Structures are given as C-alpha cells and as structure tokens.
Amino acid sequence: MTTQxxxxxxxxxxxxxxxxxxxxxxxxxxxxTCRTFGSGIVQPFQGESYYVRSDCPFTLTSFNVNQGEYSxxxxxxxxxxxxxxxIVLNNVTTLLQDGHVVVKNKSVSDPCDxxxxxxxxxxxxTRLKSSLLPFSVTWHSVCGGINSLWVTLESELNTTTSGLxxxxxxxxxxxxxxxxxxxxxxxxxxxSPVLQKNDICRQFFQEIKDCVQYNNSHYQRLCEENxxxxxxxxxxxxxxxxxxxxxxxxxxINRFWRHLTKCAEPRCPGDLIYREKGxxxxxxxxxxxxxxxYQELTESCACPEGNVLNNGAKGYRCIPxxxxxxxxAGKSYRNGxxxxxxxxxxTCHGVVWRCSENFCRRRCVIxxxxxxxxxxxxxxxxxxxxxxxxKGPNWRIRIHFSRKGLYLRKVVVRFSExxxxxxxNKVLWNGQEITKFHQFQENCNAKIYWVSSTFLQxxxxxxFFFQIQLSPEIQLFIxxxxxxxxxxxxxCGNSNNNTTDDFTTKSGVIENSxxxxxxxxxxxxxxGNIPTNxxxxxYENYAHEKCAVLNQxxxxxxxxxxxxxxxxYYKACIQRICNSGRSQKEALCIGLAxxxxxxxxxxxxxxxxxxxxxxx
Ligand SMILES: [Ca+2]
Numbered sequence: 001m002t003t004q005x006x007x008x009x010x011x012x013x014x015x016x017x018x019x020x021x022x023x024x025x026x027x028x029x030x031x032x033t034c035r036t037f038g039s040g041i042v043q044p045f046q047g048e049s050y051y052v053r054s055d056c057p058f059t060l061t062s063f064n065v066n067q068g069e070y071s072x073x074x075x076x077x078x079x080x081x082x083x084x085x086x087i088v089l090n091n092v093t094t095l096l097q098d099g100h101v102v103v104k105n106k107s108v109s110d111p112c113d114x115x116x117x118x119x120x121x122x123x124x125x126t127r128l129k130s131s132l133l134p135f136s137v138t139w140h141s142v143c144g145g146i147n148s149l150w151v152t153l154e155s156e157l158n159t160t161t162s163g164l165x166x167x168x169x170x171x172x173x174x175x176x177x178x179x180x181x182x183x184x185x186x187x188x189x190x191x192s193p194v195l196q197k198n199d200i201c202r203q204f205f206q207e208i209k210d211c212v213q214y215n216n217s218h219y220q221r222l223c224e225e226n227x228x229x230x231x232x233x234x235x236x237x238x239x240x241x242x243x244x245x246x247x248x249x250x251x252x253i254n255r256f257w258r259h260l261t262k263c264a265e266p267r268c269p270g271d272l273i274y275r276e277k278g279x280x281x282x283x284x285x286x287x288x289x290x291x292x293x294y295q296e297l298t299e300s301c302a303c304p305e306g307n308v309l310n311n312g313a314k315g316y317r318c319i320p321x322x323x324x325x326x327x328x329a330g331k332s333y334r335n336g337x338x339x340x341x342x343x344x345x346x347t348c349h350g351v352v353w354r355c356s357e358n359f360c361r362r363r364c365v366i367x368x369x370x371x372x373x374x375x376x377x378x379x380x381x382x383x384x385x386x387x388x389x390x391k392g393p394n395w396r397i398r399i400h401f402s403r404k405g406l407y408l409r410k411v412v413v414r415f416s417e418x419x420x421x422x423x424x425n426k427v428l429w430n431g432q433e434i435t436k437f438h439q440f441q442e443n444c445n446a447k448i449y450w451v452s453s454t455f456l457q458x459x460x461x462x463x464f465f466f467q468i469q470l471s472p473e474i475q476l477f478i479x480x481x482x483x484x485x486x487x488x489x490x491x492c493g494n495s496n497n498n499t500t501d502d503f504t505t506k507s508g509v510i511e512n513s514x515x516x517x518x519x520x521x522x523x524x525x526x527x528g529n530i531p532t533n534x535x536x537x538x539y540e541n542y543a544h545e546k547c548a549v550l551n552q553x554x555x556x557x558x559x560x561x562x563x564x565x566x567x568x569y570y571k572a573c574i575q576r577i578c579n580s581g582r583s584q585k586e587a588l589c590i591g592l593a594x595x596x597x598x599x600x601x602x603x604x605x606x607x608x609x610x611x612x613x614x615x616x
Contacts, residue, residue: 034061034165035150037239038226039080042164045153047171048218051225052164052178056188057084059163059181061151065133072137072151072163073183080229080236081145087137089130090116099141101126106507114508122280123300124266133157140239148239193225200261201227204241207256211248219244238263246276268301270316272309278302284309285324285335285350286500312351314512324350327499328376331565341563341602355497361465362480363601364390364492366399367594368406368473368580369530370572373493374480377502378568379514380575381491385526387518388506390478390492395464397490399476403527405581408474415460416445422468427456472586477597491521534578546588547573549613550595556609557592560599569595589615 035043042060043049052058055076062071068090077083085096094117095102101119103112111120119128122138125148129136134154139146153161156168164181166172182190201223209216223240230236238261245257254276258265265274272282278300281290288308303309303318310317310324324335326348333339333348340346343360346353365372366389369381381387384401391397395415402409413420421428427448428434434448446460456468467477480488480495488494493502503511505520534540550557550566550573557566573591580587592613596606610616 030156032153032156032168033150035148035243036060036074036082036164037148037243039230039233039236040076041222041226041240042177044164044166044172044177045161045168046166048215049222050174050177051193051222052174052190053193053225054178054182054188054190056185056190057183058178059183060149061161061163061165063157063159063161065157065159068132070130070133070135074149075188077145079144080233081142081147082139082149083145085137085139085146085149087128089128089135090132092116094119094128096139096141096146108507108509112509120281123278123298124274125298142235144235147235148243194228195221195224196228198224198227198231200237203260204244204257207260208244208248208253211250211253212244234263237261266299266301268316271303271307271318272301272316273304275300275302282309283321284311285319285321286311286352288321288350308350310351321350324348326351326353328353328565331567343602352498352500360602362495362497364476364478364480365594365598365601366408366476366478366491367572367590368408368475368576369401370594371491372598373491373499373502374478374488374495375493375497375499375502377493377499379518380532380572381518381530382515383519383522383526383530384528385519385522386524388490388521388523389476390488390490392464392481392488394462395460397466397476397478398523399491401527406530406576406579407581408476411468411474411476413458413466415464418445420446420448420458422456422470422474424474425470427470472582473590491518531579532575534574536578539578539584540574542584543574543577543588546584547577547591550592556607556612557595557599559606560595560604563602563604564595564598566595569598585614589613 032045034045040052040054041049042052055078057073057075060072060074064070069088070090071088073086074082075084083097087094087096092104092114100107101112102108103114108119111118116131117128118131119126125138125140127136127138136152137149138152139149151165153168161168162180164177166177178190201220204223205212205216205220212219226240227237241257241261241263245253257263268274276299277297279290279302280296280298280300281287282300282302283290285308306320307318308321308324310319312325312327322335326333326335328339335348335350337348338345339348344356346355362374364374370378371381372378384403386398386400389397389399395413398412400409400412409423411422413422419430426433446458449457449459451457451467454469454471456470458466458468462481464481465479469475478492489504489506494504501510503514503517505511505517507520511517534543547570549555550570552558553561560566569591572594573588576591577584577587580590589610592609592615596609599606
C-alpha cells in the first residue's frame with residue numbers, strides 16, 4: 001500500500017466513524033417525498049407540482065453526506081416514460097434501463113442485498129433502500145420504461161439538496177429548478193408545455209373537486225400538459241389520475257375514475273389479486289409474518305385473505321400456511337412435520353427447516369455432477385465445466401470435469417500458500433508428485449493421510465477438513481469448518497442450516513434453480529451439457545431394474561430409509577448408468593455406494609451391500 005493510499009484508507013475509515021455520528025444528528029421530523037410521474041410531472045419536496053417536457057437528462061435530486069455522493073438522475077424517452085434512471089447511493093451506481101436493474105455493471109434480480117443498499121419488491125413497485133441514510137427510491141416499471149418514481153427522505157439532512165425536487169424545506173421556482181437541474185447533452189430538447197383542453201381532465205377534476213383541497217385549476221392545467229400528445233398512452237396518463245384519485249380515499253371515486261379514464265387495475269400474476277391498499281411484502285410460506293416495516297400498505301398484488309404465497313413453488317400460487325411444505329433429499333414434507341436423523345431433528349416451518357443442533361459434521365458431497373450442499377440441498381450440475389466447489393477466507397477448492405463422462409478429472413485445492421492437485425491415482429503438492437502420505441510435511445498447513453487404498457483425508461491447521469476418493473472415480477467430501485456460516489461460498493453453499501439460500505450466486509443473488517447458480521461459479525469454457533435423460537436407451541431397463549434395490553423395503557438399503565430418503569439417490573443412480581461413460585455394473589456400484597456413504601454420514605451403517613450386489 002502506498003502512503004497516499006494509506007492516508008486515503010485512513011480518512012475513509014474516519015469518515016465512516018464520523019458518518020455514524022452525523023447520522024444520529026439528523027432531525028427526525030417528517031418524511032420528505034418527491035415524485036415524478038406521467039410524461040413529466042414533478043412534485044418537489046416543497047411547493048407546487050410542475051410539468052416539464054424534455055428528453056434531456058436531469059438531476060432529480062442530489063446531495064452529499066459524509067463525502068458520500070447521493071443522486072438520482074432521470075431521462076425520459078419520446079414515449080414520455082423514464083427510459084433511464086441512474087441512482088447513486090454512497091458512490092455505488094444502480095442503473096434502471098430496459099426493464100433491468102444493473103448494480104455496478106451487473107444485472108441483478110430482486111430481492112438483492114448488498115452492503116449498503118437493499119433492492120426489493122414493494123407492492124407492485126420496486127424499492128431501493130439505503131442502509132446508511134433514511135433514503136429510498138421507489139419505482140413502477142411498465143412496458144417501455146418507468147411511469148412513476150419517487151424518492152423519500154425520512155429525515156431532514158444537514159446538507160442542501162438540489163435537482164428538480166428542490167430543497168427539503170424551501171419551495172423553489174419551476175423555471176430555475178429546471179434550468180439548474182438539466183445535465184449537459186447536445187441532442188436533447190426541452191419544449192414549453194402545450195395547453196390544450198382535454199375533456200377527461202376537466203371531468204375528472206370536476207368530480208373530485210370536493211376532496212382535493214388545493215388549487216384545482218393548477219392541477220387541471222398539469223393534467224392537460226401531461227396528457228397532450230399521449231392521449232392514447234395509459235402508461236402516461238393513468239399514474240396522474242391514480243395520484244389524485246388516491247387522495248380522495250372514497251370507493252365511489254375509485255370506481256368512477258377508472259371508468260372515466262379507462263385505466264384498468266394492474267394485472268397480477270398467478271393466484272395473486274390486485275389491492276389498492278395491500279401488503280407491501282406479501283406473506284409467504286417462508287415469511288408468513290413480515291416484520292412491521294414491511295407491513296406498510298401500498299398498491300399490491302396479494303394472495304386472497306387467509307392464504308400465503310407458496311414461494312417454494314413456481315407460478316405465484318397461494319395456499320393456506322398450513323399447506324406449505326419443505327423439501328429434503330428430493331422428498332416433500334408437510335408444514336410442522338419433523339424429520340429425524342442420527343445427527344439432529346428438523347421441523348418444517350413453512351418452507352424452511354428449523355433444526356436442532358447438529359451432532360454430526362455438515363458435509364458437502366460432490367460425486368460427479370451430483371452435489372449435496374453443506375445444508376443438504378441436492379442438485380445436478382448443468383454442464384461439464386470447471387467450478388469453484390467451495391471457498392473460504394484462506395482456501396479454495398476447484399473441481400474440473402472430464403470431457404468424456406459424468407466424472408471429475410481433477411480437484412485442485414489451494415490452502416494458504418499450498419497447492420494440492422488430486423488426479424486419479426496421483427497427488428501433487430506444489431507441483432511435485434507425492435507418494436508418502438502419512439503425516440506428510442510436518443511444517444505444512446495441511447496434512448494428508450490415507451484412510452484406505454482409495455481414500456485420502458486432508459486436515460488443515462485451521463480445522464478445515466475434507467476427504468477425497470481417487471478411484472473408481474474422484475469424489476469429494478468437504479466438512480464445513482465450525483462457525484463458518486456465511487463465510488463459505490461456492491457450489492457447496494454456505495453452511496447456515498438453511499437450504500433456501502444455498503443457490504447464492506457469485507454476485508450474491510439467490511437463484512431459484514441450479515443452472516444459473518452453478519454456472520455463476522464456473523470457470524472458463526465448459527465442455528458441453530450434462531444430459532438429464534437417458535442417452536443410452538439400451539441401458540435404461542437395466543438402470544431402472546437395478547437401481548430399484550435402493551427403494552425396496554426388504555433389501556439391504558432399507559436400514560437407511562428412516563434417515564435418508566432414497567428418491568434423489570435412485571434418480572442419480574439411473575442417470576449415472578445411462579450417461580456416465582462407464583460400464584453399467586461399474587456405474588451401478590458407484591450409484592449404490594453414494595447412498596451407503598450418505599447413510600454412513602448420519603451414522604447408519606448399511607450392511608454388506610457390496611457382496612450382495614456383486615460390487616468389488
Ligand atoms: Ca444455506
């Protein structure tokens with residue numbers, strides 16, 4: 001680190017210390033909201049709303065707190081909608097464009113938690129909330145752009161805000177706000193608003209005149225400026241009417257204005273129904289009672305009364321909370337059902353398992369493309385790639401897939417400064433082949449032991465521990481270090497006893513399916529897909545017939561049934577035989593061994609299955 005950098009780092013850390021103090025000093029008085037909607041209506045923090053028609057970029061609001069920059073800049077397209085919004089929160093840029101949310105040049109899906117900001121669905125809107133300041137930006141996306149956006153400051157800042165929203169406590173002048181907020185751009189144009197009589201605007205304000213307290217003719221004028229040229233664009237004029245009708249809070253007005261303006265209620269996906277004032281965060285199987293902050297009411301797509309969103313399934317289905325279910329090893333469990341193993345007992349709570357203390361170590365298993373995470377989620381890798389299997393503060397395990405079959409070619413482990421490469425029947429340490437394994441290299445951070453003729457154990461000084469099987473194929477068993485929780489990442493997940501966040505991608509987004517999650521941890525080029533059906537049809541019958549032994553209650557594997565469901569292992573067994581590139585018998589034995597090892601992991605020893613099945 002250079003001296004300059006050290007000084008910079010030091011002042012930044014000071015800034016963050018003082019930042020906390022500054023935050024406490026802000027007066028908690030009221031909420032300051034500034035909105036922009038339609039084709040250019042601006043409701044500033046203070047003073048009357050105004051209209052601006054322009055395709056130029058503008059600062060909506062901007063301020064600095066503790067050397068951190070905060071700003072929202074907007075640009076409208078020729079369709080009147082916001083086509084580009086750039087939000088800078090404490091120097092982190094988020095771009096809203098073409099229906100995507102891009103944070104630091106990476107597209108994200110909501111919810112998205114980052115160090116200083118949180119992006120989540122807020123009713124029918126999306127909200128970005130800063131965790132440093134009581135500041136948030138909320139928007140509504142429609143086809144073609146954003147038709148409504150507002151920024152909220154929940155306290156008065158010790159600093160001045162500028163932009164179209166003006167100052168927090170002083171009303172600005174329209175023309176000055178527009179002039180001072182416009183950003184440099186050669187090609188864009190700002191035109192004077194056109195006032196042309198519009199019948200819908202007139203009828204609307206005639207009808208609601210009793211409940212809107214302020215200057216009616218001013219708002220009628222705004223309505224006509226907003227709608228001019230966009231008479232057929234509901235995306236432009238509906239948010240305007242919605243905004244004013246919502247101030248009336250009468251159900252008759254609601255029916256009337258939707259009928260008059262032909263602004264239909266937003267459509268909701270799946271079982272969800274639209275509510276003018278519904279929950280900002282929909283109660284779901286995993287979160288049936290969102291915390292108070294999220295219980296705010298807003299326009300929302302919600303489940304019918306008494307139901308919750310089944311977020312364990314696709315397609316926005318609503319079910320009673322008592323019907324929610326959890327998954328373990330490919331099997332579904334009812335809400336409240338208890339699953340016991342020799343290591344611990346777990347109760348299904350909505351879609352999340354709540355488990356007692358685990359007496360066995362949490363183990364990630366990678367057997368070819370079949371992965372079991374530390375927390376027990378099971379999936380199949382989508383492609384033959386190299387992947388980051390797991391990484392922690394000072395170690396990283398990579399797996400490299402074989403091009404030929406469904407197995408690993410090598411495993412590369414970096415622990416501090418030491419590099420281990422495991423290939424079939426060969427182990428390299430910092431580039432040298434090693435043959436003696438017992439208590440290898442006394443001063444090293446890692447020690448390797450042979451456990452059997454094909455099985456290696458690696459112990460590290462930091463308590464991190466894994467086993468590698470070298471033949472008949474390379475398989476990897478990693479034990480989660482104690483108290484590691486969120487510090488571990490990769491294909492093996494994070495070891496926090498919760499399977500719902502195991503598909504966390506490299507960029508920190510939680511995915512629903514294995515494919516985007518696994519590929520985010522891939523490295524370099526991949527060597528083709530991993531087939532999900534039987535590529536060798538002639539092997540199919542053999543596979544079904546032989547793998548069925550796993551499920552049979554009278555056979556040797558039945559001892560494991562109360563502890564580990566066979567569904568996942570049965571499917572994997574068939575897939576191995578069909579696609580592994582090995583002989584049928586060899587693949588079968590590997591498949592059966594996989595279940596036997598899983599049982600051994602929870603302390604259940606399957607009898608002499610190798611002899612029974614003719615596996616060596
Ligand atoms: Ca987890």
